[in-house]
Amino acid sequence: MFTLSTIHSALPFLSRIDAGVVTLRPEIKYCQVRFDNHSYEDALFNQFAIPFPEFLDKAPVKRRAEYLAARYAAKLLLEDKGCDADVGCSLSRAPIWxxxxxxxxxxxxxxxxxxxxxxxxxxxxxxxxxxxxxxxIVKAADIFTTSVEQAMLASCNIAYETALLIVFSAKESLFKALSPEVKHSFGFKASRICQLDISACRMTFELMQTLTPTWTEGRFLYGYFSLQDSKVITLITQNKI
Known part of the structure; x- marks a missing residue:
């Protein structure tokens, strides 16, 4: 899924930074960081030049640390493209690019x-x-998949639990991809997994309801996944036209 171009070992808070491109869509850049909650301190926001949002005032250290790490990853990508603007935050706390x-x-x-x-x-x-x-993930399966989807995933050449996690993550990715245009909440059952290609690390989803004039029932969306140790990364990407 990813083509790695740079690896950095950084400060104690950020022990590793990987950056590169999506292999089959090189116009998409990514940056993944590993961070340590125990090394977090509020002063890092100033050090990394990341604005500290008001809603974090009463947030626990874990929430502050993950927000800082994710926004710093985004900042590195933007700086690499010559953009020094900050990623904003909407009322729903979604990023504003x-x-x-x-x-x-x-x-x-x-x-x-x-x-x-x-x-x-x-x-x-x-x-x-x-x-x-x-x-x-098995206990929650009925929340984000139908019995038809579960049967299909059980027949994949991969552990059932891993297949479920891929689909859960991919539906989260799908929501993030479409919500800026849809502008309202929609559930897991708004889409269904119709293909999970384990060898190619690719997947296909079909919309089961019309969300906008562009994203209509029956339209397909495509994505990729990467299994890394005990975690999965999914990416949904599709041309809008």
Missing amino acids: PAGFCGSISHTNNFAIASIAPCHTALTLGIDIEMLDSKS
Whole structure:
């Protein structure tokens, strides 16, 4: 899924920074960081030149650390493209990207990831990162998949729990990709997985309801996934036209 171009070992808070491109869509750049909650301190916001939002005033250290790590990953990507503007934050706390860029951010445990693409590519873009918890993902399966989807995933050449996690993460990515245009909440059942290609690390989803005049029932969206140790990263990307 990813073609790695640079690896950095950074400060104690950021022990590793990986950056590169999406292999089959090189116009999409990504940056993944590993961070340590125990090394977090508020002064890092100033050090990394990341604005400290008011809603973090009463947030626990874990929330502050993951927000900082994810926004720093996004900042590195933007700076690499010659943009020194900050990623804003909407009332729903979704990222607001500087003019000329679209992107997506995610974090879990001690990992954060960001992806961006120029707006002229006319791409919709959503990324998600999740840690594998076999018992929890199986118990929650009915929340985000139908019995038909579950049967299809059980027949894939991969552990059922891992297949479920891929689909859960991918539906999170799909929501992030479409929500800037849809502008209202929609559930997991708004889409269904119709192909999970394990060998190519690719997947296909079909919309099961019309969300906008562009994103209509029956339209397909495509994505990629990457399995890394006990975590999965998914990316949904599709031309808007």
